[in-house]
Amino acid sequence: xxxxxxxxxxxxxxxxxxxxxxQSREIISTTYGKVAGSLSTDGKVKVFKGIPFAxxxxxxxxxxxxxxxxxxxxVKVCTTFSASPMQPKPAPFxxxxxxxxxxxxxxxxxxxxxxxxxxxxxxxxxxxxxVWIYGGGFTSxxxxxxxxxxxxxxxxxxxxxxxxYRVGIFGFFAHPDINMxxxxxxxxxxxxxxxxxxxxxxxxxxxxxGGDPNNVTIAGQSAGSMxxxxxxxxxxxxxxxxxxxxxxxSNFTRGNLSKEQxxxxxxxxxxxxxxxxxxxxxxxxxEELLKRNSSMRGPYIDGVVLPQHILDIFQEGKENKxxxxxxxxxxxxxxLGKPKDAMQYVNDIKVQYKENADQLLKYYPxxxxxxxxxxxxxxxxxxxxxxQNYTWSNISxxxxxxxxxxxxxxxxxxxxxxxxxxxxxxxxxxxxxxxxKFVNRPFQEEDHRLASTMSSFWINFIKRGDxxxxxxxxxxxxxxxxxxIMIFDTESRVGKLQDGEALKFLHSITTKSK
Numbered sequence: 001x002x003x004x005x006x007x008x009x010x011x012x013x014x015x016x017x018x019x020x021x022x023q024s025r026e027i028i029s030t031t032y033g034k035v036a037g038s039l040s041t042d043g044k045v046k047v048f049k050g051i052p053f054a055x056x057x058x059x060x061x062x063x064x065x066x067x068x069x070x071x072x073x074x075v076k077v078c079t080t081f082s083a084s085p086m087q088p089k090p091a092p093f094x095x096x097x098x099x100x101x102x103x104x105x106x107x108x109x110x111x112x113x114x115x116x117x118x119x120x121x122x123x124x125x126x127x128x129x130x131v132w133i134y135g136g137g138f139t140s141x142x143x144x145x146x147x148x149x150x151x152x153x154x155x156x157x158x159x160x161x162x163x164x165y166r167v168g169i170f171g172f173f174a175h176p177d178i179n180m181x182x183x184x185x186x187x188x189x190x191x192x193x194x195x196x197x198x199x200x201x202x203x204x205x206x207x208x209x210g211g212d213p214n215n216v217t218i219a220g221q222s223a224g225s226m227x228x229x230x231x232x233x234x235x236x237x238x239x240x241x242x243x244x245x246x247x248x249x250s251n252f253t254r255g256n257l258s259k260e261q262x263x264x265x266x267x268x269x270x271x272x273x274x275x276x277x278x279x280x281x282x283x284x285x286x287e288e289l290l291k292r293n294s295s296m297r298g299p300y301i302d303g304v305v306l307p308q309h310i311l312d313i314f315q316e317g318k319e320n321k322x323x324x325x326x327x328x329x330x331x332x333x334x335x336l337g338k339p340k341d342a343m344q345y346v347n348d349i350k351v352q353y354k355e356n357a358d359q360l361l362k363y364y365p366x367x368x369x370x371x372x373x374x375x376x377x378x379x380x381x382x383x384x385x386x387x388q389n390y391t392w393s394n395i396s397x398x399x400x401x402x403x404x405x406x407x408x409x410x411x412x413x414x415x416x417x418x419x420x421x422x423x424x425x426x427x428x429x430x431x432x433x434x435x436x437k438f439v440n441r442p443f444q445e446e447d448h449r450l451a452s453t454m455s456s457f458w459i460n461f462i463k464r465g466d467x468x469x470x471x472x473x474x475x476x477x478x479x480x481x482x483x484x485i486m487i488f489d490t491e492s493r494v495g496k497l498q499d500g501e502a503l504k505f506l507h508s509i510t511t512k513s514k
Contacts (some may be wrong), residue, residue, distance in 0.1 A: 025077075026120075030205045033072035038079045039120065045154045048116040048209070050082040053201040054194065056110035057166060062282045063173050065185045066112060066197040082106075082113035084142030085167045086286045095424045097415045099439045102142035109170060109286050114163035114198055115143055117150030118209045121157070126212035128463045131202055131241070132162040133195060135222025135249070135426065138298035139168045147426075152434035156459045159211035161202055165194035165227075169294045170286070174262035174302070175270060177278035187302040188262065192230050196305075199231075199240040217243040217462045221429055223298065225249030225326075229392065232320050233313045234305050239320075243465055245458065246326040247432070248425060249384075251299070251310040252391040253510050262300035269294045311511065314395045323465040324396050325458070326389045327406030327485070332425035333381030335373070342372040356509045363502035379506070382499070385425075387507040390500065394480045404467055405478040405485040405497070410450055413441040428488070432458050446490040453492050 025036040026046045037048035054066035061067060083106035090101040119127065132148055134141040143162035150160025165171060171191030179186040187193065203213045218241045220228045229250040231237040257265065272292055275281050281289075301309055313319055340348065345366045350357040364379045366372035389405075397403045408428040411421035430439050434455035436447060457467035457475065467475050473492050476484045483497040 027075055028208050030208060031201075032069050034075045035078045036075050037116075040151060044120050045151050046116075046118050046120050046209075047151070048078045049080055050078045050113045051076075051116065052082075052112065053114050053163065054112035054197050057112060057170070057190070058109045060282065062109065062170070063175065063178060063188065063190065063278060065187070065190065065193050081115065081144035082164065083108035083111050084144055085109075085111040085164055086170050086290065087136075087140045087142075087167055088290060090140065095414050095422070096426065097440065099146045099430075100426055101145060102140070103144055109166075111142070111164045111166065112194060112197075113143075114161055114201065115150070116206075116209050117154035117160040118211065119154050119157050119159075123210070126207065126215070127157050127159045127210050128215045129159045129161060129202060129206050129211040129213070129217065130462050131199060131216060131218050132160065133165070133218065133220035133224040133227045134162070135220065135224040136167060138172060138191060138223045138226075141167060141223065146438035147430045147433070147435050149433070149435050149438060152455065153459060153462075156455075158459055158462050159206060159209055161198075161206070161211075163195065163198035165191045165198070167191060169269070169289055169292075169296060172262075172296045172298055172300070173269075173294075174259065174266045174296065174300060175278050175281070176263055176267065185304060187304040188266065188296075189230075189299050189302050189305040192227060192234070192299055192305050193236075195227055195231060196234070196237050196240070199237065203240055214242070215463075216241040217245060219245035219247075219458075220249075221247040221426060222249045225389075226251055226298070229310060230299050230306060232322055233310045233318075234320075235307065235318075236305055237320060241320075242322060243461065244322045244324050244326075245461065246324065246389060246392065247428060248328045248332060248389065250326075250388040250392045252314070252388050252395075253507065254309045254311055256298070256306070256309065257300040259300060259302055262296065262302070265294070265296055269296065311391075314392070314399070317399050319396075319399070321399070321401055322396075323402045323461075324393070325404045325406075325461050325467065326393055327408065328381070328385040328389050329425060329428055330407060330409040330423040331377070331381070332385055332423070332427075333377040333379070334425075335376050335380060339373040339376055341369045342366040345372040345376060353509060356505075359505060360509070363499070363505060382503055382506055383510065386499070387503040387510070390497075390503040391507050393478050397479055402465065403478040404461070404475055406488055407485055407495075407497070408488045410447070410489050413443060413447075415441055428454070431455070431488070450488060450490065450492065454488055457486075 027036045052069040055069050084102040086109045153160045174188035178188050225246040226249040228246045364375035393403050393405050409423050412427040430436050431451040432454045434451050436451050461467040475486045483500050485497050487495045
């Protein structure tokens, strides 16, 4: 009798929990089938992780444009992140602790999934949508990084979407067979094609999650920002978004490989594996492909996704017109190896820049060894980030788009005892998306205040195309003549871009040399 009573109680308990578990699941119908998500602990945010937006790019689909997923009949449980794209296992390095990296596992070619955070409020008003695109130099990264969590924005009535795209040799491979073997696309820019496929999924499905498919902002940082730049330039992405947030990265120096260069680099890679056809290469394991170093590290001018160099597309006014929020960080320049002393630095500048060297040294001087080290860091920052986003701001403003520019100067606490604080590359991301709680660093009250300010600006921009609202510092739109920008620090304020002439000159001589 006692055993029967215990069994009855257990069945009752299990049934109650099962019913409760079903009730806590949020089921939504998508184009390809129903998906079940979960609720945040307080029930205010619905979360869907690992929704397929394309078929797994494996086997015969490796190095093909993203194909539609196979529809499913049962409800697909989407409560955990999918595998991150195929890449080496992550390990913390320099200032980037594990919160800035993908989980160590799973990592797989089967990676084309996205995640959605949305408010659990019942409202007839469609919410603005943000689509987040991660960085990682086009060779690493994934949407499961802790600092990319979308719950904070969902609580402010923004539908937050993050998506995976292929990276490295899997994402950018211009093998000659691809023109004949890629369903008419004729491009090896698979990573960008993945992003476009994800945006098409958003256009078709986001209304079911409460989002407005006609109010979509694309956002990214580093290679994610460069991706945003590609999408704004690409005719294939036309009509998929209206606003763009670009943090530290774009492609305005004609630095992308041409199609011929990309094909040649891919051919060299294939020969290093002793293979010639794309079919043979598809038979090699992903792990083996990763072992071989490849010079294919990002988008190239393929004539399809990118019909021309991005600088030319913008200068000719052919880009997709968007309202733009963009900027870069104070300390994101890096010196690889030992810094040069003043004499060596000056000599190297004169050799590299010849008749432009004296003018360049006025902007990046070497009056002492200490000063030379600082100039090396700044010229590194400006070559990769500063002059790129500065040029984008100027051209977009000239082309009639509304532009808002920032400089992030807050000295972010580092995670190592005795390390200096700096406004390092990626340092702004947890502030802008109000995710400091995911980062294990000794943040102060002013850090949390800055995160509140930045995320409010970002949310306003996503909603209305204007970051301003009462209670925040007034952020004027950017114009090349005035150069007013927002400076994010312990006290955020409007200021003038002080190094505009240096950035303009550096861009002019860098572009001329291409």
